[in-house]
Amino acid sequence: MRKPVLLVMIGVAGLLLVRNLLVMAQLPDEVMQGAIFRIIFFHVPAAWTAFLGFFAALVASILYLVRGNLKFDAFAVAVTEVGLAFGAANLISGMIWGREIWGIWWTWDPRLTSMLVCWLLYSGYLMLRRAVEEPTQRARVSAVFSIFAFADVPIVWFSIKWWRTQHPQPVVWGGGSMDPSYWNMLFLNWIPFLLLGLVFVAIRMRQESAKREIDAIRRMAHAI
Amino acid sequence: MDSRNITFMFYGLAAVWAVLAIYVGMLAARERNLKRELEGLRHMVEERK
Amino acid sequence: MRYARQILTVAFKDLRSELRTKEAVNASVSFSLVILILFSFAFDPSAESTREFSGGLLWIVFAFAGALILNRSFARELQNDCLDALLASPVPASALFLGKSVANLLLLLAVELVGLPVFLVFYNARIVGSFWTLFGVMALATWGLTVVGTMFSALTVNLRLRELMLPMLVYPLMIPCLMAAIQLTTVLLGEPSLDAGQMVWLRFLVGFDVIFTALAVALVDTVLVG
Numbered sequence: 001m002r003k004p005v006l007l008v009m010i011g012v013a014g015l016l017l018v019r020n021l022l023v024m025a026q027l028p029d030e031v032m033q034g035a036i037f038r039i040i041f042f043h044v045p046a047a048w049t050a051f052l053g054f055f056a057a058l059v060a061s062i063l064y065l066v067r068g069n070l071k072f073d074a075f076a077v078a079v080t081e082v083g084l085a086f087g088a089a090n091l092i093s094g095m096i097w098g099r100e101i102w103g104i105w106w107t108w109d110p111r112l113t114s115m116l117v118c119w120l121l122y123s124g125y126l127m128l129r130r131a132v133e134e135p136t137q138r139a140r141v142s143a144v145f146s147i148f149a150f151a152d153v154p155i156v157w158f159s160i161k162w163w164r165t166q167h168p169q170p171v172v173w174g175g176g177s178m179d180p181s182y183w184n185m186l187f188l189n190w191i192p193f194l195l196l197g198l199v200f201v202a203i204r205m206r207q208e209s210a211k212r213e214i215d216a217i218r219r220m221a222h223a224i
Numbered sequence: 225m226d227s228r229n230i231t232f233m234f235y236g237l238a239a240v241w242a243v244l245a246i247y248v249g250m251l252a253a254r255e256r257n258l259k260r261e262l263e264g265l266r267h268m269v270e271e272r273k
Numbered sequence: 274m275r276y277a278r279q280i281l282t283v284a285f286k287d288l289r290s291e292l293r294t295k296e297a298v299n300a301s302v303s304f305s306l307v308i309l310i311l312f313s314f315a316f317d318p319s320a321e322s323t324r325e326f327s328g329g330l331l332w333i334v335f336a337f338a339g340a341l342i343l344n345r346s347f348a349r350e351l352q353n354d355c356l357d358a359l360l361a362s363p364v365p366a367s368a369l370f371l372g373k374s375v376a377n378l379l380l381l382l383a384v385e386l387v388g389l390p391v392f393l394v395f396y397n398a399r400i401v402g403s404f405w406t407l408f409g410v411m412a413l414a415t416w417g418l419t420v421v422g423t424m425f426s427a428l429t430v431n432l433r434l435r436e437l438m439l440p441m442l443v444y445p446l447m448i449p450c451l452m453a454a455i456q457l458t459t460v461l462l463g464e465p466s467l468d469a470g471q472m473v474w475l476r477f478l479v480g481f482d483v484i485f486t487a488l489a490v491a492l493v494d495t496v497l498v499g
Contacts, residue, residue, distance in 0.1 A: 036229035039236035046240060065495055085247035089240045096239055100232040120445045128442060131432045140499060141428050144492050145442065148424075151488055152446050155481060159449040162473065163456070196244070203251055210258045217265045224272050 006199050013192035013199075020189050027181070039097045040182075045190035046090035047115065049197050053083025054122060058150040061143035073139035074208035076146060077129065078201040080122050086197065087119045110160040117156045121149040135215065279364045283372025284379075290349070291380060297345040298380055305338040305388045309395055318396045327398050328459030332451050334388060336418065339381050340440045343422035346373050347430040356430070360497060370423060370493040377419040378412075385411055402461035410461065413478045414454035417485065421446050424489040427496050453478040 020041070029035050060076035063069075094112065095105050106112065125145055132138035291297060312330055316323065323330075350356035359369055389411075393399060400407055422443050429438045453474045460471050467475065 036233040036236065038233055039240075042237060042240045065492075082247075085244060089243040092239045092243055093236045096232060096236040100229055117445055117448055124442045124445060128429075128432075128438060131429075131434050131438055133433075137431065137499075140495060144428060144496055147492065148421075148446060148485075148488065151484065152449070155449045155484070159452050159477065162477070163452055200247070200251065203255070207251075207254055207258055210262060214258070214261055214265060217262070217269060221265065221269050221272065224269070 006202055009195045009199050013195040016188070016192040016195075020185065020192070023188075024185065027185070036097060036100050039093050041185050041189045043090055043093045043097065044186055045193045046086045046093065048190055049193045050083045050087035050090055050118075052194075053079040053086065053197065054118070054150060054153070057083065057122075057125075057146050061146040064139055064143045068136075070135065070139060070212070073135075073143065074205045075201070076143065077126075077208060078204035080125055080146070081204055082197050082200045084119065084122050084126070085200070086193070087115065087122075091115055091119065108160075110157060113160045114153065114157040117160075118149075118153050121152060125149060135212070276365075276368055279368040280372045280375060283359075283364065283369055284375040287346070287373055287376035288379060291345075291376070297342045298384060301338040301341045301381075301384045302387050304341055305334045305384060306391060308334045308337055309388070309392055313395060323396055324398060324463055325459065327392075327396060327462050328455040328457070330396075331389070331392055331458055332414070332455045334392070335381070335385050335415070336444065336447065336451060338384050338388065339377075339415075339418050339422060340443070342377055342380050342384070343419065343426045343443070344436055344439055346377055346423055346426040348426070348435060351430065356497075366494045366497045367490045369497070370427065370489065373426075374416075374419050374423045374489075377423055378416055381415050381419055382412065385415065398462055400461065401463055402465055402467070406467065407458065407461045410454060410457045410475070410478070413475075413482060414450055414457075417450035417454075417478065417482050418447055420482065420486050420489055421450070424485075424493065424496070427493060450478065450481050453481065 024038050024041060027038070029037070056079040057076045060072045060079065064072035064076065091112075094115075098107065098112075099105050125142055128145055129138055129142050132141055312318075312334075347356065350359060360366065364372075422439070425439055425443045425446075429435045429442070432438055456474050457467070457471060457478070460467060
C-alpha cells in the first residue's frame with residue numbers, strides 16, 4: 001500500500017483512540033473492580049485482532065499451497081507476526097488485570113492457557129521460518145505448520161475447558177453479562193486496532209518483498 | 225493502593241502500548257537493516273558492472 | 274488392499290532397520306529411565322500424593338522418549354539419498370508416511386511397555402483398572418503422538434536445526450492429546466474402571482487421532498514431494 005494511505009490510516013486510528021479515551025474517562029467505574037475494568041477495552045480487541053490475524057494466516061497458507069504464489073506466503077508471515085504482537089499485548093494486559101483483581105499474575109484458566117498455547121504455537125511458526133533457507137521450501141513448510149497450528153487451537157481450547165471443570169473453577173469476568181455501552185466501546189476500540197494492524201501488515205509485507213529483491217540481486221551478483 | 229485501582233489501570237494500558245511500541249521498534253530496525261543491505265548490494269552490482 | 278500392503282512394507286522396512294542397529298530404541302529406553310530417576314528427586318516418590326500426578330509423570334517421560342524416536346524417523350533416510358529413492362518408488366507419499374507412523378507407533382509402544390513396569394516399581398504404583406484398557410489408552414494416545422510427530426519429522430527433515438525444531442514445534446501441538454492421556458492414565462492407575470465423564474476423554478482422544486491423521490495424510494504430499 002502507498003505511504004499516504006498508511007499515514008491516513010494511522011491518523012484515523014489515533015483520532016479514534018483519543019476519542020475513545022475521552023469517552024472512557026467519562027464512563028462510571030465498575031462496581032466491583034473500580035477503574036481498572038477499562039483495560040478490557042484494550043485487552044479484548046487485542047485478542048480479537050490476534051485471532052483474526054491467525055485466521056488470515058490460515059487462509060493465506062491454504063491459498064499458498066493451492067496457488068503457489070509467494071505473495072500469499074508474505075501475507076501469512078505478516079499477519080502471523082502482527083497477530084503475535086497483539087496476542088502479547090492481550091496476555092500482558094490480562095496479567096496486570098489479574099494481578100489486581102485475582103491477586104495473582106497467572107491462573108491456569110482455559111482462556112489464559114489456550115491463548116498462551118496459541119502464542120507458543122505461532123512463535124514456533126516464526127522460528128520454523130528462520131530454520132529454512134530456501135524460499136519456496138520455507139513457504140511450503142510454514143504453510144503446513146500454520147494449518148496444523150490453527151487446527152490445534154480449538155482442540156486445545158475444548159480440552160483445557162474440560163480439564164479444568166474437573167477442578168474448582170477460578171472466577172472469570174464475574175457475571176458474564178455486559179452493558180451494551182461496553183460492547184459499543186469494545187467494537188469502537190477494535191477499529192483503531194484493526195487499522196494499526198493493517199498498517200503493520202502492509203509494512204511487514206513490503207519488507208518481505210524487499211527480502212526477495214535482495215535475494216534476486218544476490219543471485220544476479222553471483223552471475224556477473 | 226487507591227480504591228479506584230487507577231494506578232493498575234495505567235499500568236495495564238501502558239503495557240498494551242509498550243508491547244505494540246516494541247513491535248514497531250522491531251519493524252523499524254528490520255526496515256533499516258533491509259535498506260542498508262539493499263543499498264550495499266546495489267552498490268556492489270554497480271561497481272562490478 | 275495394495276495401499277495397505279505398501280504401508281506394511283514401509284513399516285516393516287523401518288522396523289527391520291531399527292532392530293538391526295537399535296540406536297533410536299536404545300537411546301529412547303535409557304533416556305526414559307534417566308528421566309524417571311530424575312523425577313524421583315523432584316518429589317517424594319513414595320508419598321500417597323504421587324498417585325495424583327502419576328499419569329502426568331508417565332506421559333511426560335513417554336513424550337520425551339518419543340521425540341528421540343521421531344527425530345530419527347525421516348533423518349535416517351537422508352544418508353545415501355534414501356528419501357529420494359523412497360519418493361521415486363511407486364509407493365505414494367501418504368503410504369510412506371503412514372508406514373513410518375505405524376513403525377514409530379510400534380517402537381514407541383515397545384519403549385512404553387518397558388517404561389511402565391519400571392515406573393510401577395520405582396513409584397510404588399499399580400494398575401488398579403484393567404491392563405488392557407490402559408493399553409488401549411496408551412495405543413490411542415501414542416498414535417496421536419506419532420502421527421503428529423512423524424508429520425513434523427518429515428517437515429523438519431531438511432532443516433538445519435532439525436533436532437531442536439522437532440520438539441519445539443511438536444510439544445505444543447500435542448498438548449490436547451497428552452492431556453487426555455494423562456487424565457485417563459491417572460484414573461486407570463487409581464480406580465477400577467472409567468466412568469461416563471472419563472469416556473468423554475476417550476472419545477476426545479479418538480477425535481484427536483482422526484483429525485490429525487486426516488490432516489497429515491492430506492498434507493504429507495505437499496511436504497515430501499512439493
